[in-house]
Structure formats: structure tokens, C-alpha cells
Amino acid sequence: MATIKDIAKRAGVSISTVSYALNGSPKVTNETTEKILAVAKELNYIPNAAARSLKTRETKIIGIFLTDFSGAFYGDLLQGTKELLVRKGYELIVCSGKQSRWMLPERMIDGAIILDVTFDSEELIRYADRGHKLVVLDRELTHPNINQVLLDNKAGATLATEHLIEEGHRKIYAVTGPSGSFDSKQRLHAVMQVVERTAGITLAIIEGDFNKEGGEHAAKRIMAEHADGQAAAAVFCFNDEMAIGMMNYIAEHHPETRVGEHIHIVGFDNLELAAYSQPRLTTIDYSKRKWGALAAEQLVKLISGAEVENERIYVTLMKGKSVGTA
Template identity: 75%
Template sequence: MVTIKDIARKAGVSISTVSCALNGSPKVTSKTAAKIHAVAKELNYVPNAAARSLKTRETKIIGIFLSDFSGAFYGDLLQGTKETLTKKGYDLVVCSGKKSHSMLPEGIIDGAIILDVSFDSEEIVRYADRGHKLVVLDREIAHSNINQVLLDNKAGATLAMEYLIEEGHRTIYAVTGPASSYDSKQRLRAVMQVAERTADVKLIVIEGDFEKTGGKLAAEQVMADLREESAAVFCFNDEMAIGIINYIAESYPDTRIGQQLHIIGFDNTELASYTHPRLTTINYSKRKWGELAAEQLIKLINGDTVDNERIYVTLLQGNSVRKAT
């Protein structure tokens, strides 16, 4: 592996001069700098990122930690994050799994955006206590080195419930996400609050998993209960809502979705626009979520003061939109 010592030897200059030239220091004349860069190119010199990191204490790399990459949710989130970081001169690495957590203490990344249940909150606080800059998208943590950019789950779930109640439904199924999901917990809490303050509403909670398979299992229970009555289902994400729609289309083709069975999702993924009738869902900008998370993290890294942020939601019914109040 070529080092700056090799460049210095061939260029006939000191190691410190090579280091200054490669780092763009004005202390080196343009003629000498040009000679050094030419030698570096000739020798196929590649800067040692780890060594540079030790010296500058930055890698210009940000990590985003996700529980999963499957489904239609993550593309826009990652695109918004990447575009913002690129403008700020940072690269993005996408991480998943327990072993990838070591990228923080090892100094491979300058900071992290976390949407990953494999991190427990105590672990995140430990990293923050050591000075690591973090933005969390899936939990509430008060710490000077941690910023929260959270989805307004309460408003979204409240919009969905109030809409179904206004439509005349008095039996409402709520299909949750995994028990470990912060977003699912927040949505369930809001759903239960609306049901508790509304007379004669029967709420039935079904534990789901944010996957189409979870929607299929929920649909089996709903259809076993439905018989001749009408009901409504609020799925805590679009994946499960589409799982229900697919199951009913295959197993109960005479059931009229939107009449006998009203279904609402959450996330407004691209697939939601292809259902018939179009899936009513809770909409927000996943790209904006990623952009804002990246912006907040860069501010933290630069030592700027930041406030926690919230991503606002609307209810999308076909082509009409209802905002939270």
C-alpha cells in the first residue's frame, strides 16, 4: 500500500509537505503541490480514511440504522436523507443489525440517524454520553446530544378513527404493528383514547406485524366476525391494509370493500394508489422526514442549537385530504 512516505521520497520533499499538499494547505506553493499530486496519481495513492479520521476527528460519513429494508416505506426516507447529506458534503451508509452498532464507538461515522428497534434506549444514551451525535426517529429521549424527529402518530390515528366514526361505523378493528414498535404504541394509545370518549363504539384490537401476512391473519379474524354486519379496519400501516384487501379479494370476492368493510392504512405508500377503491390512508412526506433528520444531525455535529421536530400528517381519502386539527 502506497503511503505519503513513498510520495515524499519520490517527490524529493518532506512528509509534512506532502501531508499539507494533499490536504490543500496554502503553505505549499502551487508548483510543489502540483508535483506532489502528480506523484500521488502516478503511484495510485489512496488516502487512509482511518488515519485521516484520527487526525481530523471526522469521516464525513453518516450512518442510518434501520430495522429492515423490505416493503415500500424506506425508499423515499433514504432518498431525502441522502440528498440533504450530499449537499452538506457527507456520504451515507445504511446499516442494520446488532454488529453494525460498533460503527459508532469505532469512529467510522460522524453521527447516526436511528430507526431501528435493535437499539435499546439505554444503549443510545450511552453513546450520547460519550459525545456521539444522534437523531432518533422512533423513540423519545431527552439528551443534549440526541435530537428527535418523530412522526405525529397521535394526530394520524385520531384522524383515522374520527373519520371512521363520522362514516357511521361503530365496530372498528385496529390492527397494530409489532409490540416493540414505538409508532404502533403511539397509534394504539390514540385509537383507544378516541374509542373511550365516543359512546357506543366497539374497538377490537388485533396484534399485527406491519407485514402483508399480518394483514391476512387479521382479515381472517375480521371476516369470521363480520357475517352480515358492516365494520371498519384501521391498519397501522399500508402493508397490512393491502394484505387484508388481497385476502378478501381472493377468499370473499362478494364483500364490498368501502361499503361492507371500510379499510384505512397508514403511510401512503405507492401501492396504496393502486388498490380499488383507492386505499384511504394517513399521508406524510417520508422524503421530508429523511431531509429533516439529516439537517438536524448536521446541526448537532456543528454544535448548533436544535429543537425536536415533528412530521405532520393528513388523512388522504381518494383525491381529498383532511388535515389534523
């Protein structure tokens, strides 16, 4: 692999001149710069990002760490993140898995956005103690090098639960996410608070997984418990993936059961897929693109040394087909 020394020897200039030319410095004439760039291209020179970052102390690359890439959730979030970073002169690298974490301590990235439950909070604090800049989307951490951009889970879950109660339901099924999910824990806590302060309401909790399969398993249990058809079931699925899975299961295995009449379902996330459900799913809406963009903006501010405050992404209830009283 060609080095700066090889380019300098071939071009007949000093190593420092090559370095200046490759970095666009005005210290080198246009003629010399063009000559050096031509030689670099001829030798198939590839800049050493690690060496450059040690010299400049920046890579202009941001990492976003995700638990996985499955489902329809991440597209808008990543698009919003990328669009903001491009405007700020940064590139984005998307990571998943423990082996990719070496990029933080090795300073191969200038900072990171975290939406990954497999990261221990203690580990993130250690990185922050070493000066790494982080924005977390999935937990509450207090540190001068960490900023929080959190979804208003409690408000969304409260809106969903109160909606079902206002429709006349006295029993509500809550289909949660995985046990380690920060978002799921916050949503469940809000549901329980609403139920506790509302007389005559009972709550049944079904552990899900934020995937369609979790919604299908929950639907199987709920349909078995409502086989007599005496009362409509009310279900709050903690994300749209599970709500769609539930609706698909009912359509396939219980075609006589009509969603919106015999079973009332509320989701969370307002995925594009939910707009095509029949009937249209009632769900909690927020801008995933804005969430990603705001996280990126806060991280760029942290890196530049600007003051930042923790931010929250607000939510609204988007009603699908109106439901009748149970």
C-alpha cells in the same frame, strides 16, 4: 498498500508536504500538488479514513440505522436524508444489524440517525454521554446530544379512528405493528383514547407486523367474524403495507366482498403503492422525504454545535373512495 511515506519517497518531498497536498492545502504550490497527486495515483494510494478522522475529528459521513430495508417505506425517507446531507457536504451510509454499531464508538461516522427498534435506549444514552450526536425517529429521549424528529402518530391514529366512527361504524378493528414498535404503541394508545371517549364504540385489536403478511392474517380473522355479512367491517391498519395485504387477500379469497362497501379500510403512510389500489386506499399522509431531510438537518446542526429543538412531522387524512354508513 501504498502509504504517505511511499508517496513522499517517490516524489522526493517531505511527508508533511504530501499530507498538505492530499488535503488541498494552499501551503503547497500547484506544480508540487499535481506531482504528488500523480504519484499517489500511480501507487494506487487509498486514504486512511480512520487516521484522517483522528486528525480532523470528523469523517463527513453520517450513518442511518434501520431495523431492516424491507417494504416500500424507506426509499423516500433515505432520499430526503441523502439530498440534505449532500448539500451540507456529508455522505450517507445505511446500516442494519448489531455488527454495524461499532462505527459509533470508533467514530467512523460523525453522527447517526436512528430508526431501529433493536437499539436499546440505554445504549443510545451511553453513546450520547460520550459525545456522539444522534437524532432519533422512533423514541423519546432527553439528552443534550440527542434530538427527536418524531412522526405525529397520535394525531394520525386519531384522524383514522374518528373517520371510521363518523362513517357510522360501531366496531373498529385495529391491526397493530410489532410489539416493540414505538410508532405502533403511540397509534394504539391514540385509538384507545378515541374509543374510550366515544360512547357505543368497541375495539378489537389484532397484532400485526407492518408487513403484507400481517394484513393477510388479519383479513382472514376479520372475514371469518363477518361471514354473515350483516354489517360492514371497519379496519384501521397501522401501515399501508398491511392494508394492501388485507385488500389483496380479500380480492383473492373473497371476491364477493367489496372494499369500500362491505369492509372499510384505513392505512397509514400513504405509500406510492396505495395510489394504485382498487379502490384507492384511505390513509394517513405525510412527507417521508421531509422527515428524512429534517432529521439530517437537525443532526448537522447538532454536530456543528448549534441549538436545536425537537421536531414533529405532521400528518393529514387522505381519503380514497368514499365509504357508506355501516
